[in-house]
Amino acid sequence: MAATLVSARTRPSRAITVSPRERSSFFSTAVLLIGALYCLLPIVWVLFASTKDGGELFTTNTFVPSTHLWDNIVELTQYRGGLYWRWMLNTALYAGVGALLSTVVSSLAGFALAKYEFKGKATVFTVLLAGVLVPGVILAIPQYFLLAQIGLTNTYWAVLLPQIVSPYGIYLARIYTSASVPTDVIEAARTDGAGDFRIFWRIAIPMMSPALVTIFLFQFVGIWNNFMLPYIMLGNDSLYPITVGLNGLLNQGSSVPALYSLVVTGALLSIIPLVALFLVLQRFWKVDLGAGAVKA
Amino acid sequence: MRSTTRAGIAATIAITALALTGCSGSSSGSSGPVELTYWGWAPNMEKVVDSWNESHPDIHVTYVKTDAGEPAVTKFLTAIQAGNGAPDLMQAEYQKIPTLLASDAIIDISDKVADDTKSKFSDGVWSSVTLGTDGVYAIPQDSGPMMFYYREDIFDQMGLSVPTTWDEYAQVAKTVHDSDPTKYLGTFSSIDPGQFAGLTQQAGASWWSSDDGAWSVDIDSDPVKKVADYWGGLVESGVIDNKPQYTPEWNAALNDGSQIGWVSSVWAPGVLAGNAPDTAGKWRMAPLPQWDASAPATGNWGGSALAVSSQSKNVDAAVEFSTWLNTSKDAVDQLVSVSGLYPADTVESADALKTPFEFFSNQPDFYETAAEIADTVQPFTYGPNVNVAYSAFNDEFGKAAESKSAAQFAAAVEQMQKVTLADLEDSGFTTK
Numbered sequence: 244m245a246a247t248l249v250s251a252r253t254r255p256s257r258a259i260t261v262s263p264r265e266r267s268s269f270f271s272t273a274v275l276l277i278g279a280l281y282c283l284l285p286i287v288w289v290l291f292a293s294t295k296d297g298g299e300l301f302t303t304n305t306f307v308p309s310t311h312l313w314d315n316i317v318e319l320t321q322y323r324g325g326l327y328w329r330w331m332l333n334t335a336l337y338a339g340v341g342a343l344l345s346t347v348v349s350s351l352a353g354f355a356l357a358k359y360e361f362k363g364k365a366t367v368f369t370v371l372l373a374g375v376l377v378p379g380v381i382l383a384i385p386q387y388f389l390l391a392q393i394g395l396t397n398t399y400w401a402v403l404l405p406q407i408v409s410p411y412g413i414y415l416a417r418i419y420t421s422a423s424v425p426t427d428v429i430e431a432a433r434t435d436g437a438g439d440f441r442i443f444w445r446i447a448i449p450m451m452s453p454a455l456v457t458i459f460l461f462q463f464v465g466i467w468n469n470f471m472l473p474y475i476m477l478g479n480d481s482l483y484p485i486t487v488g489l490n491g492l493l494n495q496g497s498s499v500p501a502l503y504s505l506v507v508t509g510a511l512l513s514i515i516p517l518v519a520l521f522l523v524l525q526r527f528w529k530v531d532l533g534a535g536a537v538k539a
Numbered sequence: 540m541r542s543t544t545r546a547g548i549a550a551t552i553a554i555t556a557l558a559l560t561g562c563s564g565s566s567s568g569s570s571g572p573v574e575l576t577y578w579g580w581a582p583n584m585e586k587v588v589d590s591w592n593e594s595h596p597d598i599h600v601t602y603v604k605t606d607a608g609e610p611a612v613t614k615f616l617t618a619i620q621a622g623n624g625a626p627d628l629m630q631a632e633y634q635k636i637p638t639l640l641a642s643d644a645i646i647d648i649s650d651k652v653a654d655d656t657k658s659k660f661s662d663g664v665w666s667s668v669t670l671g672t673d674g675v676y677a678i679p680q681d682s683g684p685m686m687f688y689y690r691e692d693i694f695d696q697m698g699l700s701v702p703t704t705w706d707e708y709a710q711v712a713k714t715v716h717d718s719d720p721t722k723y724l725g726t727f728s729s730i731d732p733g734q735f736a737g738l739t740q741q742a743g744a745s746w747w748s749s750d751d752g753a754w755s756v757d758i759d760s761d762p763v764k765k766v767a768d769y770w771g772g773l774v775e776s777g778v779i780d781n782k783p784q785y786t787p788e789w790n791a792a793l794n795d796g797s798q799i800g801w802v803s804s805v806w807a808p809g810v811l812a813g814n815a816p817d818t819a820g821k822w823r824m825a826p827l828p829q830w831d832a833s834a835p836a837t838g839n840w841g842g843s844a845l846a847v848s849s850q851s852k853n854v855d856a857a858v859e860f861s862t863w864l865n866t867s868k869d870a871v872d873q874l875v876s877v878s879g880l881y882p883a884d885t886v887e888s889a890d891a892l893k894t895p896f897e898f899f900s901n902q903p904d905f906y907e908t909a910a911e912i913a914d915t916v917q918p919f920t921y922g923p924n925v926n927v928a929y930s931a932f933n934d935e936f937g938k939a940a941e942s943k944s945a946a947q948f949a950a951a952v953e954q955m956q957k958v959t960l961a962d963l964e965d966s967g968f969t970t971k
Contacts, residue, residue, distance in 0.1 A: 296816075297813065297814070297816050298794055298815075298816045298817045300787070301787045301788070301790055301791035301794070302791050302794060302795050323583075323585075387617065387621065388621050391618065391621030391622065391623045391624050392621070392622075392623065394623050394624070396618065396621070396623070396624040397603075397624055475614075475617075478578060478603055478605050478611075478614050478615075478618070478624075478626075479603040479604070479605075480603070480604045480605065480606075481604075490606070491606045494606050494607055494608070494610065495580070495607050496580060496607030496608045496841070498683065498804070498806035498809065498810065498841045499582060499607070499806075499809060499810065499813070500790075500809065500810045500811075500812070500813025500814045501785065501813075501814075502813070503787065503790070
């Protein structure tokens with residue numbers, strides 16, 4: 244502190260160059276803090292609200308916690324024979340299997356588009372780009388009618404099948420493969436007698452892994468939070484994912500009270516697996532910097 | 540290492556595929572019992588259905604709990620249009636029956652329904668499943684005669700007497716709000732068209748009527764205008780609140796005693812128990828305030844019937860189950876004790892409706908009073924575009940309640956009439 248003061252007094256020109264930099268860093272810190280607050284405040288609200296019982300929820304101060312978190316979890320667990328946990332498992336199934344299959348399809352398609360020459364490749368890629376631009380919500384109703392024709396609405400398949408092909412995932416896999424899987428390596432492997440699938444599994448996949456983790460996470464979070472598709476596809480509430488299930492608890496009709504405290508507690512519990520997944524998988528992203536097999 | 544991962548992935552996929560086929564393949568199999576699916580949203584209905592399945596091995600019913608009301612109907616109509624995926628039996632609120640019929644989503648079951656079924660229901664309820672024709676389009680399940688609920692403790696404390704006419708209701712509302720500005724006797728909710736329709740029904744309105752296939756819309760009739768003017772006046776003078784019901788604020792107001800009355804229906808105890816748990820034993824139910832004290836009347840808010848879908852391949856079995864569920868003593872008992880419904884069947888429900896809901900243990904004659912009130916439900920005809928009229932209500936009365944102007948309430952009625960009639964004409968119905 245003293246040193247700063249001295250240097251400021253003796254060398255005023257230096258002080259001028261430092262102070263705007265400090266001001267800008269103070270400013271950007273403030274903006275980031277406000278942004279963080281904006282994102283975290285609703286979560287904090289959920290955290291506090293989930294500790295309150297039905298009577299306290301809307302009458303006590305928002306940021307004063309209560310003692311009913313465990314009661315709420317027990318009540319949520321007892322709601323119609325543990326239906327909430329069934330929703331949790333359904334969501335894990337939709338998101339886990341959906342994201343896994345989607346990653347497999349994306350990597351295969353992305354690899355093929357990046358490394359093989361075939362007729363119509365440009366057309367396929369253009370259609371794919373168009374697919375990236377179309378929001379999934381718009382496709383939900385046509386998909387419903389298609390699946391209804393083969394009698395698959397109101398089943399697990401109705402939610403899984405449409406989410407397996409992700410244009411964005413394929414696009415990402417293709418871009419990443421062109422950048423980080425050198426054609427030289429593939430040709431070398433081919434010269435050594437490796438087949439196409441062997442090259443894909445043993446050589447391309449390890450190099451593509453940061454992109455695959457990204458695709459998996461994107462799809463997982465996307466499906467976990469998806470509302471519209473399951474809402475349209477499913478009528479049976481034992482097949483619901485958490486999003487649609489919790490929404491249903493709030494829309495019980497005028498003759499049944501909305502179960503706010505269950506919904507709040509359910510929402511809190513539903514983000515825990517997502518947080519855990521991010522903490523576990525984020526280390527794979529760091530690999531990104533060291534990726535590549537040949538020196539540039 | 541890598542080959543174990545691959546085997547692991549393959550195993551996961553295989554197991555999932557097995558699990559999925561296990562779950563979706565249950566409806567196949569031609570030789571077993573008749574399979575029916577039933578979409579509804581009444582609480583605990585799956586338990587009532589289980590007791591049917593135990594005692595009826597030849598007809599197996601799968602109950603699918605859907606979201607309540609409008610979303611369920613939308614989903615049902617989408618499945619009908621897709622030509623596949625609709626259930627055999629569909630819970631339908633009374634006001635939705637004409638809409639479902641107009642879309643050919645439900646069928647006439649008059650030749651399958653037993654002759655004595657009609658005798659179990661009041662004429663008003665039965666007319667809402669026949670729509671005044673020779674057909675029968677559903678079997679009534681529960682009904683929602685409207686009643687007035689008030690906080691007995693606060694009424695005593697403030698020295699108020701229970702209003703028996705709407706004039707008295709207005710006076711009590713003024714007394715309450717004048718002596719404590721944080722308290723209201725009630726609110727005008729612009730998001731509950733069913734409640735408003737019920738209030739106009741009490742006053743003698745019927746929003747639609749049909750004559751030889753030609754529909755008329757009578758929303759701008761005198762009884763509707765009278766009810767709209769009345770509530771518009773209360774809202775304008777500020778003696779009742781203008782905030783919608785079923786919001787967190789409203790729940791809190793019920794719970795902390797700033798809303799001390801509720802114009803509601805026979806199912807209100809369940810809602811109060813859920814939304815205002817701290818007020819157990821403090822509420823009391825009375826008949827709605829009357830327009831004409833010498834001729835007690837009430838309207839209907841809520842309630843539904845069970846219809847057979849046009850995609851059902853087992854209509855006989857569906858009607859058999861529906862008849863059992865809604866008119867047998869065994870099932871009606873369970874509708875009360877398990878599902879907490881107020882059954883539409885007045886004959887078989889007499890025994891089950893003896894002890895009041897726990898939340899109303901301070902009013903032992905709850906159901907006797909309710910039964911007397913239920914007898915005074917006025918006739919009312921719903922048209923094929925109830926959804927349009929209801930959303931016009933939400934739009935127009937939302938603005939009116941916000942503006943706190945009685946003139947706006949009157950204008951809202953005119954606008955609803957215009958929108959509803961225009962939609963009926965645009966949809967190709969004959970109108971007059």
